[in-house]
Amino acid sequence: MSVTAAALRELHRIHQRLADLRDRLERGPKQVRAREANVAQLEAKLAEARDRAKQTQVALDRKQLDLRSGEQKVVDLKVKLNGANSNREYQAFLEQIAAAEMAGSVLSDEILEGLEKIDQLHAATMEAEKNLAAGKQELDKARQNVESSAATIRADVAQLEAELIQAEKALPADLKADYDRVVRSKGADSLAAADDGVCTGCGQQITLNMQNELKLSKLVFCKSCGRLLYLPE
Numbered sequence: 624m625s626v627t628a629a630a631l632r633e634l635h636r637i638h639q640r641l642a643d644l645r646d647r648l649e650r651g652p653k654q655v656r657a658r659e660a661n662v663a664q665l666e667a668k669l670a671e672a673r674d675r676a677k678q679t680q681v682a683l684d685r686k687q688l689d690l691r692s693g694e695q696k697v698v699d700l701k702v703k704l705n706g707a708n709s710n711r712e713y714q715a716f717l718e719q720i721a722a723a724e725m726a727g728s729v730l731s732d733e734i735l736e737g738l739e740k741i742d743q744l745h746a747a748t749m750e751a752e753k754n755l756a757a758g759k760q761e762l763d764k765a766r767q768n769v770e771s772s773a774a775t776i777r778a779d780v781a782q783l784e785a786e787l788i789q790a791e792k793a794l795p796a797d798l799k800a801d802y803d804r805v806v807r808s809k810g811a812d813s814l815a816a817a818d819d820g821v822c823t824g825c826g827q828q829i830t831l832n833m834q835n836e837l838k839l840s841k842l843v844f845c846k847s848c849g850r851l852l853y854l855p856e
């Protein structure tokens with residue numbers, strides 16, 4: 624039983640094309656998953672930015688309350704100062720007023736810093752929102768691309784699989800099992816051209832006897848890599 628080099632070349636072409644299409648089918652969902660992971664990360668960053676802004680705002684509100692109660696304390700102390708019964712009491716109130724005013728001044732500085740910080744955090748939150756929106760848009764685009772191309776690729780795969788069944792009919796029945804085995808283990812690499820007495824799959828020299836068998840259209844497997852060999856055009 625023999626098989627023409629043209630039939631084997633055609634078989635190889637179909638296998639390579641199928642492998643390429645299956646690879647593209649797998650790559651699509653991978654790209655989508657990568658973008659989904661990116662969106663999840665951007666969502667986490669946004670949540671973190673919002674949380675920081677909220678916490679900073681809470682701390683700022685508390686300081687503003689403290690400042691107001693400190694100011695009230697100074698007012699109250701000044702009333703007491705005016706009603707002081709002794710010089711010693713008067714001095715004590717003066718010291719308390721000075722301490723309360725000092726605390727108020729420190730708080731005012733901290734509040735100013737806090738307001739600046741809030742501005743920065745709001746800007747960071749807006750940036751995170753923008754990044755998330757862009758990430759979601761990319762994800763949508765990737766999903767649409769994958770969906771629209773997957774249908775075309777699947778149709779091509781189905782057609783090639785039908786072509787493969789036809790092309791495999793050229794193989795001698797007694798060697799079909801050997802061919803099936805090598806296809807199972809090597810896929811698109813199950814065939815290789817024997818160019819100038821060298822297997823182009825593994826680069827090893829093949830014997831003269833094998834070269835003669837190839838010329839006689841016999842089915843020849845490379846002894847070192849196991850690929851099914853064929854003569855190039």
Ligand SMILES: [Zn+2]
Nearest residue numbers: 822825845848
């Ligand atoms: Zn080889």
